[in-house]
Amino acid sequence: MAMLDETLDDWGTARLTLNRPERHNAFNADLIAALTEAFTRLSAVPDVRAIILSGAGKSFSAGADLDWMRAAATWSEADNQADAMRLSDMLAAINNCAKPVIVVAHGHVTGGGVGLVACADMAVAIDGAQFRLSEVRLGLTPATISPFVIAKIGAAARRWFLTAEAFTADQALAMGLVNEIATDADAAEAIVAHWLAHIGQAAPQAIADAKRLALDFADQPITDELREETARRIAARRVSREGREGINAFLTKGKPSWVLE
Known part of the structure; x- marks a missing residue:
């Protein structure tokens, strides 16, 4: 049985779909490699x-x-660093993915599972989901996931990292870790369908470029160099095929080629 199921409609x-239900979809080296790929x-x-x-x-x-993790405790520090970098590479592949990434979280969402949610562009939690950054209870720290979690929830991380409660x-909604709460799986699917409907009206490469704006400019001071870079990026969009098609469609009340029904 595959650890990661994949479909495309x-x-x-x-x-x-994370598919290690007997282990509550916990990561191992194979699942990390499958997600990265x-x-x-x-x-x-x-x-x-x-x-x-x-998750299944x-x-x-x-x-x-x-x-x-028990096996990793017997490895050298160098081997553990290399292993942790593979986890970080997986999180970066999700965080930096050019496509909109939506997470549906339910049940237990612990440690690296919180990291997965933090890397999503949009996340819905099903009511009853329980989140925990539990590493310090194991004598560890959430080091590898911390850049992604802190980018999403900011100073709130200081409490949850330290108490592991x-x-x-x-609470995840209030701190910005998730965007919506659904009463059940069907309600979560309706929220996802709403997001997908809006994504389907937008130009795919423009979405990818807009995501890069959010990632590249977060918490950056507004300098002359930053403003120059934003001008460069919108200029490139204006002369792109998508930019020209989108403006022309708007002015002529037409429909751009990327719109999905």
């Missing part, structure tokens, strides 16, 4: 318009597989 929605590959596929990541079974993801979907 006619609309261009790729669905990735899938997001890297799908990021470059023109027909893919969005990627949805969810009772939980979205319980973070690191403890048997894998559980927090609810409502």
